[in-house]
Amino acid sequence: MKGIIFNLLEGQVEHQAGASAWDGLLDDAGLDGGYSAIGDYPTSELEQLVAAQARRAGTTERDAVRSFGHGSLLTLAEGFPDFFTPHDRTVDFLLTLNDVIHPQVRKLHAAARPPEFDFTVLGDDELRIVYRSHRHLCGMAEGMIAGAATYYGQVARITHEACVLDGASDCVLHCTFGGPDDDPRADA
Structure with missing residues (x-):
């Protein structure tokens, strides 16, 4: 999966909850981050981030990915x-x-x-x-x-x-x- 997708998620998280929220989400997901827009990354990492975001928001993973x-x-x-x-x-x-x-x-x-x-x-x-x-x-x-x-x-x-x-x-x-x-x- 292209890094631009991760960059979009990072931008949304920071817009909604502040600049430090992305680092917190990475920690919650057990990931290092550092996604380049043109890089390729495992889809599983996006799934981990969305799952962590869903837990934070108190919603389902499906609703988090829709959002x-x-x-x-x-x-x-x-x-x-x-x-x-x-x-x-x-x-x-x-x-x-x-x-x-x-x-x-x-x-x-x-x-x-x-x-x-x-x-x-x-x-x-x-x-x-x-x-x-x-x-x-x-x-x-x-x-x-x-x-x-x-x-x-x-x-x-x-x-x-x-x-x-x-x-x-x-x-x-x-x-x-x-x-x-x-x-x-x-x-x-």
């Missing part, structure tokens, strides 16, 4: 606006992942192995997404999808119809995107 994915997408949008500004809606942006964004990632980092997505467009603001990755970080994908919706001023409703973590061959996500008034949680 990380959400924040990471927003950070990436700030750092790489050219990928985001050509689009007006979440669906339009997501449909560029395989053909525009991930090829650019591979140009910058030849050894990178970003996930693959198969999309079925079900409506203007509705997708079925098959997520494939040897890392099985579907929670991060969910968070990034929700982060994209936040960026475009939409609300994501994501149903995880099938999951590799539950024994399925692939993860299948049913996603709909609407405005804040369409969010069923607004009435809660």
Whole structure:
């Protein structure tokens, strides 16, 4: 896994809890840190950091990785606006992942192995997404999808119809995107 992912987590932790929080998280995870953006690191180290973050936050690891994915997408949008500004809606942006964004990632980092997505467009603001990755970080994908919706001023409703973590061959996500008034949680 590329070090930029670890750098994104470090930035989020420091933003939320201060500069010393990252060192504390590394200690909690039993890791040394020192992640270079272009370096390659075991996925297990990210898993250890997310587990430590979940313990600190009193949440599940899956919720912690979703939150990380959400924040990471927003950070990436700030750092790489050219990928985001050509689009007006979440669906339009997501449909560029395989053909525009991930090829650019591979140009910058030849050894990178970003996930693959198969999309079925079900409506203007509705997708079925098959997520494939040897890392099985579907929670991060969910968070990034929700982060994209936040960026475009939409609300994501994501149903995880099938999951590799539950024994399925692939993860299948049913996603709909609407405005804040369409969010069923607004009435809660």
